Structures are given as structure tokens and as C-alpha cells.
Amino acid sequence: MPSVTFEHVRKRFGDSTVVEDFDLVVADGELLVLVGGSGSGKSTILRMVAGLEEVTSGTIRIDQRDVTALPPRERDVAMVFQDYGLYPHMTVRENLSLGLRLRKIPRQEIDRRVTWAAGMLGLASLLDRKPKQLSGGQRQRVAMGRAMVREPKVFLFDEPLSNLDAGLRAQMRIEIGGLQRRLKTTTIYVTHDQVEAMTLGDRIVVLADGRIQQIGRPIDLYRAPVNRFVAGFIGTPPMNFVEGTLRENNGQAVFITEGLSIGVPREKTLTANPTQSLTLGIRPEDLRVESSAAQSVDDGSSAGVLRGRVVLVERLGGTSHVHFDVAGGGSRMMASVSNDRLPIVGETIVVRVPPERVHLFGADGRAIGRTAEIV
Amino acid sequence: MRAEQKSGSLMAGPYAAFLLVFAVYPIAFALVLVFLQWDLVTVPTFAGANNIRLLLHDGRFWRAVANTFVFLSIHVPLQIVTALALALALNRQLAGRSFWRAAFFLPVVISGAVVAILWSHLYATDVGLINRLLVKIGLSPVPWLTDPRTAMPAIAVMVTWKNVGFYVIIYLAGLQYIPRSCQEAIEIEGASAWQRFRYLTLPSLLPQTILVVTLSTINGFQLFIEPYVMTGGGPLRRTYSVVLYLYNNAFAYQKMGYAATIGVALALIIGIVVFAQRRLIGRAEAL
Amino acid sequence: MKQLRRIALYAGLTIAAITFIYPFLWMASATFKPAAEAGSLALIPHDITLDNYRTMWARAPFGRALVNSTFVATTITLAVLVFGSMTAYAMARLNFRGRPALNAATIAVLMVPGQLTLIPLYTLIVQLGWIDTYAALIVPYLFNATAILMLRQFFLQIPQSLIDSARMDGMSEPRILFTIFWPLSKPVLSIVAIFTFMGAWNEVLWPLLVVREQNLMTLPQLLTVFALGGGAGTVGVSLASAMVLVVPVVIAYMFLQRNFIESMAGSGIKG
Known part of the structure; x- marks a missing residue:
């Protein structure tokens, strides 16, 4: 059963369109992540669900009920804000219970829910403190508790972790994920951080310029991005891109650029015109670095092998990032490698590009051979 | 949002209505009154430019304007010097700083009517406190408020005394903004105390000085209760103020059109003087 | 020298403070003085009277x-x-x-x-x-x-x-x-x-x-x-x-x- 439905939702501020024809169905109990850069419209969408922002045109339904024109309090949704929005002059207990008191929930029921939420979030000993006396992580939990006690149909999270430091962020991310799985409350979660999106989301919606770029499970976005924007946005470190052209060679499609030519599987070139100029994308972790000593490589014209001159090696501990310039005046690329045999700066390396891991994008940025998979 | 629109209009609506009735309408009607003759009892009659013509040749009005300039020529410089001196004194390592500040500020919170009554006793020729002090140190008493030469200066000194605490606070706030590093730099340059004041403190306080000049000037043009209580405008009309004249025209002579004309003229004069002062100070700074 | 300047500073401040406070103190004390004594500089009246307040209140x-x-x-x-x-x-x-x-x-x-x-x-x-x-x-x-x-x-x-x-x-x-x-x-x-x-x-x-x-x-x-x-x-x-x-x-x-x-x-x- 769908829980939140968007039908052709648009939002304009004055002359600028912030959200364009947004169509989406959020399933019951699902954790859906809206991810995108600043100005992508993700927060505006969330605030429209909350009723804090007016919808210019289109319809938003919660559990089939049209809520487009309803004020926030009649929508049965709860929200966690980036800076938490805790009332500074009230104790944690008052912060948690205010929304319920205003809804005329009986005293005992309020106490029951506050105790339940506080227990679940480890806030029991902090109920009589004011927000100022809490740490960042504790404030974050109070903000979540305030949403939980409402027992709403939908949780809305607006970049809830961006005010926390890196360590706490990872921890709270795990807590939010666990909490949502236990409560099974439909959740829309907005973030600009693709790691949060990948680790938390049942599904992810990638947004740019107020438009949906792609919707899918995290692994789908990673494996099969439908356009260059999504390919570059999802995955760390980001995908390498190389400009080039596609040629027919002995019945095989071959991508050619300075320093590299690679035969690509037929299904990836179905929609491409021969000699069209294209972009090839390859993730750093898909590149295979082989030392130049192992010269047994097949130097054939479509072997998918290139040589590069190492310009920088970043050691991250478990893995390292090797930055290199493609021989023959090509572009700068980066490979993610394990630490066993690290090349040194200045060394010439041989890099194998596995054809089955290659992504091809047309001049318009769309992935080639994957149009059928969009949405 | 529609709901927001509605609450916004509901919450700000009364103020908008208030502004229309008690600000916009009076301003517009002031300009109408300039062309009317009206005693509030009979029907107002159109007077053309009579009020304006009358005003331009009204010796009492111009006497009041001239009196105000006499007042300002004493009050404004004295206000700057006293406020600055007290602020500099307070801006040091001091025991009981808040006590001194509170003492200087005390007259600011006291009603102008009270200060005027109190000072008319202090200034009284025979039994006044000030003259008793003068006699004690062997000087002869001065008829402060009854001598046309001393009446306005006496009032100017009193108003300066009443308001100085207010301007001390302004200067103190300005002094806080002079960066520590600048003060240390000029000390390392080997500047004397006077040089530090002349080349760092005083120029840094220019915005505050402009504020003091502007506010004390406007305040001077609004002089009313002091002459009303202490001198009634005398002696020889030397303490007659513009607002006192306006008040008498409205209240004693029931000339609404003329009183309003005085009000409009006063607003114009204040605007011109304040504008001219700013230009002058701006030019002085550029030199 | 430094000591001397501090003393001068406090002396100046004291005189200034007296200028601002004394008139009000004198005013307060004058209200408790009989008419004959009203003009005196002293702050403590010889004869304390509430007559001034009674008169004022009545009139x-x-x-x-x-x-x-x-x-x-x-x-x-x-x-x-x-x-x-x-x-x-x-x-x-x-x-x-x-x-x-x-x-x-x-x-x-x-x-x-x-x-x-x-x-x-x-x-x-x-x-x-x-x-x-x-x-x-x-x-x-x-x-x-x-x-x-x-x-x-x-x-x-x-x-x-x-x-x-x-x-x-x-x-x-x-x-x-x-x-x-x-x-x-x-x-x-x-x-x-x-x-x-x-x-x-x-x-x-x-x-x-x-x-x-x-x-x-x-x-x-x-x-x-x-x-x-x-x-x-x-x-x-x-x-x-x-x-x-x-x-x-x-x-x-x-x-x-x-x-x-x-x-x-x-x-x-x-x-």
C-alpha cells in the first residue's frame, strides 16, 4: 500500500522553478532517501510533505488522503530538523510532550509515550535537562524522540546529521537505520551525503535542479547509473570519466581515446551511433593496476589496457588512491588499489579496464544501452 | 502559504490601520492645515498662503529660531566635550565602574519636568543653590534665569547635564570597538597620550560624534518643557523656543493652521540643519 | 606619577558624580525642611517636617x-x-x-x-x-x-x-x-x-x-x-x-x- 504519493508536484519561488513535475510513490514502511546537491530541491520536497511549504501545483497524498492544502498539524507527519528545532526554554520532557499536549492526548498516554521513546533513545536520565545542557548527539536523539512520540504516519528527516562531527554522524546513522527498521514507519530522509543515502536508503531518489535523475535501490544506482550526473554523484571515490569516440572494428564496437581503446560489449552500445562522441566512465575500484614489470599484457588495439604515469599516491590505510596521467596525452584518472603493491610517483603503470564494468554516456549525458532501466 | 498570508495580515493589520490614522493622516493633514485658518470651533476657512507669509515675517517665530541656535551653539559642543571626557574616564581600569555609569545616567531617567523645576530652584537668584555657592566663595550672585544674556546659556547647561549620561553610553560603546591591536600599535609607535587621543581615539569615534551632534541638535529644536516651566520664554523672549511658540498658538490662541505651519517649518529646519551638519562633518573628515 | 594620575582620575569622577547626584539628594532633603530652611545647602534638615507633603497633597x-x-x-x-x-x-x-x-x-x-x-x-x-x-x-x-x-x-x-x-x-x-x-x-x-x-x-x-x-x-x-x-x-x-x-x-x-x-x-x- 502506498504511503506517500506525489502527483506532478511543482514548486516555484517567484520566477524560478525549484521542483519540476515530481512524481513518486513511497511505499508503506519504506525508508526513502532524497539525495542531491544544494539547490536540487530535496528540502523543498520534504517541506511540502510537512506542509511547511505550499505546493504550486500537483497533489500530495498521505495514505490516499489528499493533504496538499492541509496545515502541518492535520497531516500526521513528524519532522527532524537539521538544527533540531528544540525549544531552548523547555526541558527535554516538555520538548517531547508539547506536540501531544497540544493534540489533547491524555496525560497518561503522553507519559507512556515519552517514557517509551526516552528508553529507546537512552534519554531517560536527561528528561529534566534543557537542550543547552545536552551534547550534539543527545540533542539529535531528542529531536528524533519528539518525532517518535507523535507516532505519525510518516517521518521526515531534513539533513539530520549534518551538524554532527564525523564519528558521531556514523554512529547516529546506524541508530536511525536501526530505529526505522524496528518502528517500520514510512520515512523520507533528505541528505546531500551520498554515503548516508547508500547506507540508509531502501530506495534512493537522486535529484538535480528540481528534477528526478534516477530512482532505485542503492546497488542499482551504483551498478547502473542512468546518466553521467548519477554516475558521478553516487560512489566514493567518484567515477573516472574519459571523452572519446565509438568505432566499428571487425564487427565489434570499440571505444577509442588518447592512450586507450577498448572493445565494449554489444548490449552497451545498442542505442549509440557509430562515430558518436561519448564519455566512458569507470569506477576507481574497478580498475586493475598491474606493475609495468608484468609486461605480458596483450597490447592489441581493443584490449582495454592503458599505461599511465603515477602523479600522486594517497594512502588511506586499507586502500590507496593512485592518481595517474594516461600516457599519450590523455586525461588524469584515479584507481583505488589495495596496499600490497603500491606504485611510486613517477612510475609508469599498466592499468586494465574490464569491459564489463565500463559505463558509456552520450553527449546528452544519458547512459547508453540502459534507457529501458530508467526509473 | 495561504494560512501564513492570513495570519500575517491579521497580525499586522491593526498596526497598518494605526499607521494610517495616527501617522499617515496627520502628516497629510499637517500639509492641509498650512493652508487653513481654523480655531477648532468654527468651520475652517481656506487661507491660501497667508500662514506661510505670516510666518516668514513673524518676528517671534524667528526670535525662537535664533534662540534655538544660541542654545545649540552652547549645548552641542558642551555635550560632546563632557560626554567624551566622562566616557574616556570610564573606559579605564576602574573600581566600581557600574556605579559611576549609573550616577552619570541618573538624570536621563528623570522627567524633564522635574529637572526643570529642580533647576529653577538651583538657578534662583536669591535663594538658589548655585548663587549660595558663589557667595560662599566670595563671588557675587548671578540672576541666571532673569538676565536675558544668561537665561538661554543656563538652560543649555542644564539640558547638557540632564542628557550627558546618555551620550556617555554611546561613546563608551564606540570605545569598545577600537581594536586592541590598534591601541598597541600606536603605543609601540611611541605616541604620547595626547597623540593617541588625537590620532586614534578621536577619529575612531567619528560615527559616535556624528550621532551625538545629530541627536542633540534634534533635541535642541524640540526644547519645550524647560522654558515652559522655568522662564515662560522670557526674559525678553530670549528663551522662547519654537515648540513653545507652536504650543501657545495651538493652545492659547487657538490658531490651528498657523500652529501646524510652525510644525511643518520646524520639521523642514531640522531636516536642513541635520543634513548640513552631516555634509560639514563629512567634508571636515575628508580634509 | 602613575599613583598621582589615578588619584586625579578618581577625584574627577567623584566631583562629576556629586554633580549628578547631589541636586537630587538636595531636592529630597529640601522636601523635609521647613520653609525657612529650604534654601540651605545642607543635606540633613535641622527640623524634619512632613508639612510640604501634606500641603502638596491637599492642594x-x-x-x-x-x-x-x-x-x-x-x-x-x-x-x-x-x-x-x-x-x-x-x-x-x-x-x-x-x-x-x-x-x-x-x-x-x-x-x-x-x-x-x-x-x-x-x-x-x-x-x-x-x-x-x-x-x-x-x-x-x-x-x-x-x-x-x-x-x-x-x-x-x-x-x-x-x-x-x-x-x-x-x-x-x-x-x-x-x-x-x-x-x-x-x-x-x-x-x-x-x-x-x-x-x-x-x-x-x-x-x-x-x-x-x-x-x-x-x-x-x-x-x-x-x-x-x-x-x-x-x-x-x-x-x-x-x-x-x-x-x-x-x-x-x-x-x-x-x-x-x-x-x-x-x-x-x-x-
Whole structure:
């Protein structure tokens, strides 16, 4: 059963369109992540669900009920804000219970829910403190508790972790994920951080310029991005891109650029015109670095092998990032490698590009051979 | 949002209505009154430019304007010097700083009517406190408020005394903004105390000085209760103020059109003087 | 040398402080002195008498004036706080048609000297039939542009997420103002309260225009009329009547001097 439905939702501020024809169905109990850069419209969408922002045109339904024109309090949704929005002059207990008191929930029921939420979030000993006396992580939990006690149909999270430091962020991310799985409350979660999106989301919606770029499970976005924007946005470190052209060679499609030519599987070139100029994308972790000593490589014209001159090696501990310039005046690329045999700066390396891991994008940025998979 | 629109209009609506009735309408009607003759009892009659013509040749009005300039020529410089001196004194390592500040500020919170009554006793020729002090140190008493030469200066000194605490606070706030590093730099340059004041403190306080000049000037043009209580405008009309004249025209002579004309003229004069002062100070700074 | 300069500094400050405080102390003591002694410089009277107060109280309705002043100043202060913060909240945090115009009008009104509107306002009060009513003393002061701008400035700094949270919790806009914004705005509310109350308490020109009936006069007005009308007669009686106006203010000032200074200096700079 769908829980939140968007039908052709648009939002304009004055002359600028912030959200364009947004169509989406959020399933019951699902954790859906809206991810995108600043100005992508993700927060505006969330605030429209909350009723804090007016919808210019289109319809938003919660559990089939049209809520487009309803004020926030009649929508049965709860929200966690980036800076938490805790009332500074009230104790944690008052912060948690205010929304319920205003809804005329009986005293005992309020106490029951506050105790339940506080227990679940480890806030029991902090109920009589004011927000100022809490740490960042504790404030974050109070903000979540305030949403939980409402027992709403939908949780809305607006970049809830961006005010926390890196360590706490990872921890709270795990807590939010666990909490949502236990409560099974439909959740829309907005973030600009693709790691949060990948680790938390049942599904992810990638947004740019107020438009949906792609919707899918995290692994789908990673494996099969439908356009260059999504390919570059999802995955760390980001995908390498190389400009080039596609040629027919002995019945095989071959991508050619300075320093590299690679035969690509037929299904990836179905929609491409021969000699069209294209972009090839390859993730750093898909590149295979082989030392130049192992010269047994097949130097054939479509072997998918290139040589590069190492310009920088970043050691991250478990893995390292090797930055290199493609021989023959090509572009700068980066490979993610394990630490066993690290090349040194200045060394010439041989890099194998596995054809089955290659992504091809047309001049318009769309992935080639994957149009059928969009949405 | 529609709901927001509605609450916004509901919450700000009364103020908008208030502004229309008690600000916009009076301003517009002031300009109408300039062309009317009206005693509030009979029907107002159109007077053309009579009020304006009358005003331009009204010796009492111009006497009041001239009196105000006499007042300002004493009050404004004295206000700057006293406020600055007290602020500099307070801006040091001091025991009981808040006590001194509170003492200087005390007259600011006291009603102008009270200060005027109190000072008319202090200034009284025979039994006044000030003259008793003068006699004690062997000087002869001065008829402060009854001598046309001393009446306005006496009032100017009193108003300066009443308001100085207010301007001390302004200067103190300005002094806080002079960066520590600048003060240390000029000390390392080997500047004397006077040089530090002349080349760092005083120029840094220019915005505050402009504020003091502007506010004390406007305040001077609004002089009313002091002459009303202490001198009634005398002696020889030397303490007659513009607002006192306006008040008498409205209240004693029931000339609404003329009183309003005085009000409009006063607003114009204040605007011109304040504008001219700013230009002058701006030019002085550029030199 | 350094020692000497410190001594000079404190000596100077002491003289200055005496200049500001002594006249008020002398005033207080003069009210307890018999007429013959009134002019003396001494602060402690030889013979303490309450005659000046009895005379003053008997000759003019100062008790009534005290009630009038308290009522008028309190009503104005409450109105400025309640209505002013509602207006400021709308102007700072709600989008409605005409908001920019209202903002501009507020600033424009502050630039116009009060003397320009004094007479038209007076004729308006006459035409409304409000001469010798509390309405004349109160209604023109129900809103205060300086207060609205100060409150608006403060309200602009409160995070949007508090408003959002409160709306999600189901609060109406006035409720957000009074239960969320007000508790957070105590400093600016106290500043506005003090300068509004002091302004209303000390105002004298406007009451002189619109009130003639003795029983409706405010304290500073009655004091002025009493002193000018020769009702006082002696220095002691005249100053005793002034004490009624001064004592409540000085007591409040002693307890809240920091707030007073911040408030009155702040409003003057904005206004």
C-alpha cells in the first residue's frame, strides 16, 4: 500500500522553478532517501510533505488522503530538523510532550509515550535537562524522540546529521537505520551525503535542479547509473570519466581515446551511433593496476589496457588512491588499489579496464544501452 | 502559504490601520492645515498662503529660531566635550565602574519636568543653590534665569547635564570597538597620550560624534518643557523656543493652521540643519 | 606619577558624580525642611517636617495623578509589548501582501519629527471628542515604531526550525509568538518595556494639549501646572510634588539600572 504519493508536484519561488513535475510513490514502511546537491530541491520536497511549504501545483497524498492544502498539524507527519528545532526554554520532557499536549492526548498516554521513546533513545536520565545542557548527539536523539512520540504516519528527516562531527554522524546513522527498521514507519530522509543515502536508503531518489535523475535501490544506482550526473554523484571515490569516440572494428564496437581503446560489449552500445562522441566512465575500484614489470599484457588495439604515469599516491590505510596521467596525452584518472603493491610517483603503470564494468554516456549525458532501466 | 498570508495580515493589520490614522493622516493633514485658518470651533476657512507669509515675517517665530541656535551653539559642543571626557574616564581600569555609569545616567531617567523645576530652584537668584555657592566663595550672585544674556546659556547647561549620561553610553560603546591591536600599535609607535587621543581615539569615534551632534541638535529644536516651566520664554523672549511658540498658538490662541505651519517649518529646519551638519562633518573628515 | 594620575582620575569622577547626584539628594532633603530652611545647602534638615507633603497633597489631586500616570503608562507598555510583538512577528517571519510597504512606512514614520504631526493629531483628538479622556492619552501610543523595529530585528535571529517545529506540533502563529518567541525574547522585551514605560511616564507636552480636567492629569502634567500656577508657593512644596514622580523611577532604576541604561540608550540610538 502506498504511503506517500506525489502527483506532478511543482514548486516555484517567484520566477524560478525549484521542483519540476515530481512524481513518486513511497511505499508503506519504506525508508526513502532524497539525495542531491544544494539547490536540487530535496528540502523543498520534504517541506511540502510537512506542509511547511505550499505546493504550486500537483497533489500530495498521505495514505490516499489528499493533504496538499492541509496545515502541518492535520497531516500526521513528524519532522527532524537539521538544527533540531528544540525549544531552548523547555526541558527535554516538555520538548517531547508539547506536540501531544497540544493534540489533547491524555496525560497518561503522553507519559507512556515519552517514557517509551526516552528508553529507546537512552534519554531517560536527561528528561529534566534543557537542550543547552545536552551534547550534539543527545540533542539529535531528542529531536528524533519528539518525532517518535507523535507516532505519525510518516517521518521526515531534513539533513539530520549534518551538524554532527564525523564519528558521531556514523554512529547516529546506524541508530536511525536501526530505529526505522524496528518502528517500520514510512520515512523520507533528505541528505546531500551520498554515503548516508547508500547506507540508509531502501530506495534512493537522486535529484538535480528540481528534477528526478534516477530512482532505485542503492546497488542499482551504483551498478547502473542512468546518466553521467548519477554516475558521478553516487560512489566514493567518484567515477573516472574519459571523452572519446565509438568505432566499428571487425564487427565489434570499440571505444577509442588518447592512450586507450577498448572493445565494449554489444548490449552497451545498442542505442549509440557509430562515430558518436561519448564519455566512458569507470569506477576507481574497478580498475586493475598491474606493475609495468608484468609486461605480458596483450597490447592489441581493443584490449582495454592503458599505461599511465603515477602523479600522486594517497594512502588511506586499507586502500590507496593512485592518481595517474594516461600516457599519450590523455586525461588524469584515479584507481583505488589495495596496499600490497603500491606504485611510486613517477612510475609508469599498466592499468586494465574490464569491459564489463565500463559505463558509456552520450553527449546528452544519458547512459547508453540502459534507457529501458530508467526509473 | 495561504494560512501564513492570513495570519500575517491579521497580525499586522491593526498596526497598518494605526499607521494610517495616527501617522499617515496627520502628516497629510499637517500639509492641509498650512493652508487653513481654523480655531477648532468654527468651520475652517481656506487661507491660501497667508500662514506661510505670516510666518516668514513673524518676528517671534524667528526670535525662537535664533534662540534655538544660541542654545545649540552652547549645548552641542558642551555635550560632546563632557560626554567624551566622562566616557574616556570610564573606559579605564576602574573600581566600581557600574556605579559611576549609573550616577552619570541618573538624570536621563528623570522627567524633564522635574529637572526643570529642580533647576529653577538651583538657578534662583536669591535663594538658589548655585548663587549660595558663589557667595560662599566670595563671588557675587548671578540672576541666571532673569538676565536675558544668561537665561538661554543656563538652560543649555542644564539640558547638557540632564542628557550627558546618555551620550556617555554611546561613546563608551564606540570605545569598545577600537581594536586592541590598534591601541598597541600606536603605543609601540611611541605616541604620547595626547597623540593617541588625537590620532586614534578621536577619529575612531567619528560615527559616535556624528550621532551625538545629530541627536542633540534634534533635541535642541524640540526644547519645550524647560522654558515652559522655568522662564515662560522670557526674559525678553530670549528663551522662547519654537515648540513653545507652536504650543501657545495651538493652545492659547487657538490658531490651528498657523500652529501646524510652525510644525511643518520646524520639521523642514531640522531636516536642513541635520543634513548640513552631516555634509560639514563629512567634508571636515575628508580634509 | 602613575599613583598621582589615578588619584586625579578618581577625584574627577567623584566631583562629576556629586554633580549628578547631589541636586537630587538636595531636592529630597529640601522636601523635609521647613520653609525657612529650604534654601540651605545642607543635606540633613535641622527640623524634619512632613508639612510640604501634606500641603502638596491637599492642594492638588496628586494621588489621583499617580493613579492616572500608572494606569496610562502600564496600559501603553502592555499594548506596545503585545501588539508590537504581534506586528513585529508578522513583519519578521510571515509572508503577507504589503509587508515591504509596511516595513518602509515604519522607517519613514521614524524620520518625521513629532512636532510635524502634533497639531493634526491634536485636532483629530478634538474631533473624536477625546479631549479629557484616557483614550486621548493612550490610543495614539498603542503602537510604537521603534519598539516594532527592535522586536523585529530580534525575531529575525530566531531559527526558522523553531517555527517549523512549532507548526508541526500544531501551534497557531500567535501561540508560536507567545509560547516560543516570548520566552526567548526576554532581553529585548525588557528593553522595550522600560523605554516605553519611561516615555509614557515622563511625557508632558501631549497631556498638556489634550487634558484640562485636573482629575485626569498625569503626574508630570499636574506637577507642571501646579508649579506654574503658583499652587506650590514654597520650594519645599514644589519639590515634594516632584518627588511623587521621581521616587518610583529612582527605586526601579536602583534595582534595574543595567536594563535602564541599555534600554534608554538603545531606543535613543534607534529612534
